[in-house]
Amino acid sequence: ETGVTQTPRHLVMGMTNKKSLKCEQHLGHNAMYWYKQSAKKPLELMFVYNFKEQTENNSVPSRFSPECPNSSHLFLHLHTLQPEDSALYLCASSQGLPRGGETQYFGPGTRLLVL
Amino acid sequence: EDQVTQSPEALRLQEGESSSLNCSYTVSGLRGLFWYRQDPGKGPEFLFTLYSAGEEKEKERLKATLTKKESFLHITAPKPEDSATYLCAVQGISNFGNEKLTFGTGTRLTIIP
Numbered sequence: 001e002t003g004v005t006q007t008p009r010h011l012v013m014g015m016t017n018k019k020s021l022k023c024e025q026h027l028g029h030n031a032m033y034w035y036k037q038s039a040k041k042p043l044e045l046m047f048v049y050n051f052k053e054q055t056e057n058n059s060v061p062s063r064f065s066p067e068c069p070n071s072s073h074l075f076l077h078l079h080t081l082q083p084e085d086s087a088l089y090l091c092a093s094s095q096g097l098p099r100g101g102e103t104q105y106f107g108p109g110t111r112l113l114v115l
Numbered sequence: 116e117d118q119v120t121q122s123p124e125a126l127r128l129q130e131g132e133s134s135s136l137n138c139s140y141t142v143s144g145l146r147g148l149f150w151y152r153q154d155p156g157k158g159p160e161f162l163f164t165l166y167s168a169g170e171e172k173e174k175e176r177l178k179a180t181l182t183k184k185e186s187f188l189h190i191t192a193p194k195p196e197d198s199a200t201y202l203c204a205v206q207g208i209s210n211f212g213n214e215k216l217t218f219g220t221g222t223r224l225t226i227i228p
Contacts, residue, residue, distance in 0.1 A: 004158075042119070042218040043159075043202070056213050090158050099214050101147030101166055101206060106158035 003027065004107035006091050012113045013081065021076040021110045023091030031097050032074040033104060034066060037088040049074060050097045081114045088112075117142045117207040121219035128193055129227050136188040136222045138203030146206040146214055148186050150179050153200045153221070162188075162201075193226045200224070 004025045013019050025032060034046040048056035049068040063085075065077040074091055088111050092104040118141040128134055140148065147166050151159035163172045165181040172179050176197065178189040188201055200221040206214050 006158075040220065042220050043204075043216075045215050048213055056215070058215075088156075092158075097213055099146070101164055103149065103161055103164055104216065105161055106151075108158045109156075111156065 004091055004093055004105055006089075006107040006110050008110060009108065010111045010113075012115065013078070014115055015081060015083070017081075018077070018079040020078065021089055021091075021112075023074040023076075023107055025072055025074075025091075025093040025105075025107075027093055027095075027105060029093040029095050029105075030071050031094045031102070032068060032071070033092040033094075034074065034076055035090040035092060035106075037090055037109070043090065047076075048097070055097065078112075081112075083114050086112055086114045117205055117215075117217040119203055119205055119217050119219035121201075121203050121222050123222060124220070125223040125225070127225045127227060128190075130194060131192045133189070133191045133193070135190070136201055136224070138186040138188070138219060139184060140186070140203075140205045141184075142205050142207035142217075144208035146208050148181055149204045149206070149216065150186070150188055151202040151204065153202055155200075159202055190224070193224075195226045195228050198224055198226045 031050045036044045047066045067075040088109045090109045091107040094102040094104045120139045122137045150162040153159045163179040168183045200223045202221045204216040204218045
């Protein structure tokens with residue numbers, strides 16, 4: 001397995017459900033990110049982790065709860081979501097924090113539908 | 116606040132018909148400009164990073180160029196497999212916290228056989 005992987009690839013959930021998205025990077029990177037991609041809108045940064053520590057929370061609602069147990073794994077716990085949260089959720093990683101033009105590498109994403 | 120505008124929003128070309136995609140940006144200081152390719156239902160795939168005006172990079176039929184206000188992604192003799200959405204992102208210099216990537220909305224390119 002190489003690069004950045006995400007599971008599940010597709011997820012349908014009700015507004016009262018609790019689910020988790022998983023991301024794993026096999027690149028030896030130290031920084032990991034969650035992005036949201038909605039139709040016709042630019043990618044929106046949600047969270048940034050560096051060496052397991054959260055360094056950025058881009059005013060994300062508390063119904064999204066990230067967890068980073070180590071530099072290779074990142075989770076996004078979801079609870080009581082709204083239909084407008086339906087989107088493609090992308091995980092990315094980079095060697096270090098986004099300074100000095102660090103390239104971010106993306107996973108395939110999880111397509112989330114909230115009913 | 117950093118801003119990125121990509122044009123056109125969509126572009127249809129015949130196979131072999133060369134063209135260019137535009138990415139106009141506004142940053143207080145540029146750390147880097149990134150080009151990604153995204154296929155439907157997949158994550159963005161990294162293509163190029165450009166760091167300073169005048170820089171150029173090439174990969175197969177793609178060539179990216181950079182000025183102080185915009186970047187172009189030139190596609191020479193495209194093939195149907197070049198069909199995708201091409202995303203541009205900038206990273207501006209910041210004295211406060213992380214230097215985030217600001218993305219454009221992309222150009223959806225379709226190459227017709």
